[in-house]
Amino acid sequence: MSIHLALEIDGAGSHPGARGGLPDTEAVAVAEAAGFALITINDSPLSPSPEAGVRASHLARRTRRIGLAPTLHPALTEPFHLATQLAALDHASQGRGAWVVGAENSAAAHATIGGKPLSDDALRREISDVIDVARLLWDSWEDDAVIRDVASGRFLDPDRVHHVNFTGERFSVVGPLITPRPPQGQLVVIAAADISDKSDVALVAAPTIDELAARAKQTNVPRVFAEVEVLLGEDRLAELDAREPWGEPARLRFAGDAEEFRALLATLDGIVDGVRLHPAVLEIDLPRLAVATRRGPVGGPTLRDTLGLPRPVNVFAGEP
């Protein structure tokens, strides 16, 4: 089976009746051993958890193969900081960094920066601008910018470190980044298909396989992942629902045993490149998922390698 596996690790689980949760290091150790390509970390300024970028970077030195994808929100941060933080994550993890493009736009989240929510259109344009500038900033140092030429006394070649001079609708950035080019060239950018088509991995959420297949077909992004909620062991559902009903699904929802889950993955394998799994109850369903998927760790060494995504050519290469 070649379908890629991603895992969301924030919180107690995707079922509203879920309680508990797992320490990041434990969840990621299980996922890495079970052959997941990456973990994602959901976030918002008002989350009860530590900030996702900090969590991902901390995990960088506790793992060796698995990709690490914190959620960062373009409308709520400085694009320059965002690009630098993610570049540092890629360096610290030696090429396993990724970014889940967040679309947090609530009034409460904006109040933390003294702002107001954007219209849907304005948010979409802001996200597009921030993805563009992040990619430019990651390219702003060419791979061979550091020359260490003792004879001329030059540490770097200034012709290979570029101003990006980006002007977006709501901000501008001169650049270059303060950080050398990330090991992957650019981090793997992951975004919901209905938010942006500038990603490397599109996340598609649909409640049925037919809808999912139709949406996946329309998506023009190198890799498409389906969003899937998973409960392994249907007998637990009634108790969870009694605590708090699961409600109508917005994404594919699975409740069944390991065999049935493997059959679902086999079906999805023909439709999408990967799945992002949202365990119903992280501390119960993750260990079961690890057994059900029956894989060894991914090859790597970078996340791009694992996903079969090429290392991007630098847009500035060869420019004076």
Place this chain on the structure above:
Amino acid sequence: MTTHRLHLGLFFTGVGPQLLWSQPDFAEHTHIDTFVQTVRTLERGLFDAFFLGEGLRVRENRGRVHDLDVAGRPDAITQLSALAAETERIGLVATQNTTYNFPFDLARRLASLDHVSGGRAGWNIVTTDNAWTGENFRYGGWLPHERRYERAAAFVEMARNLWGGNRVDTHGDLVDVAGSLGVAGNPVLFQAGDSPGGRDLAARFADAVFSANTDYDKAQAYAADLTTRLEAYGRTRDSLKILPGAQVVLGDTAKEAAEKADWIQREQTTGPRAIAFLEQYWNKDLSGYDPDGPLPDIEPAEGELDPSRGTISVEHRTGKLERIAEWRRLDLSIRELVLHVTPRHNTFVGTPGQVADEWARYVRTRAVDGFNLVPQLLPGSVEDIVDKLVPELQERGVYRTEYEGRTLREHMDLA
């Protein structure tokens, strides 16, 4: 009488002329392995903290990226979060400015670092005001120089409120935040910045200062000045730790150390660097001049100093023509002049025993509480300090022989 002990930090500059890169054994200063090895060595040496600097625009020389010094830095909080996983005791301090950060966001990220490191986070508060750096940010040069410490004070006050678990609801022209943090924290607050505004900020909020006053007399005067300022806020000298920045050059004999220090200073001031230093003042292309010849005979361009080479203190931002006239009277070559005007004022040179004796005097008289050391050679400087100087300090009873606590606050004897 209690013996006061030294607190040591290492300031990993990441940019600038201090760190030499031309040696064959240069440890690639942007590689994660170099950071990991450095913090592990420091932890072996029982250091209080590892500091990362901040400079949010790559330095330039007359509009082009400055090519002579090391450059390239990670995001500090991201990097320290990674290093937290590689260490158990050492404090992890991020230099972060209060001008181009959103207060809630920075408070949250610092609390998060404190959380993942088990109480080892610190924040070195700086104000980085220049509009040239601001060109990388949404709000550009929005904050006038005179008001940056006003914003800094409101920013820090708000961060402390958030860390204490309070909801913040402030709507001023300098800070506009509503919300509460889901994660608590209590990072150690350092302050770096020498103006009266900076010193007052330290007296009001800081647990420690990263100062530029390293010479003994200046250090004493600075400690006295801060003691007076602390009193105005109802605090005592004991509640604030003073750690000036310093460089160390060690040798087996005094002579060997002096020769090494000379060599390092000459390497830090290569001919091309001397020319680039003057170009900042002349704001003209001086590449045709011989660094070993006299000062340029042409007149400097109009206008004040170019801020793009990094932070320039206020008193050095004006009066460049007078300064150039003074330099001409000295009748030195370009390189000699630059060596003369950038003296080794913060460098301790000697055998490990000599430097340890001197530091013991500093700390016993409370001129300082420790030093924040800037390496010139990686990994050489760090290994020298840990393997040669630390044992001498321990022998004199002015340095810990084991970590007694787990948090940075505990290491620094802070409440």
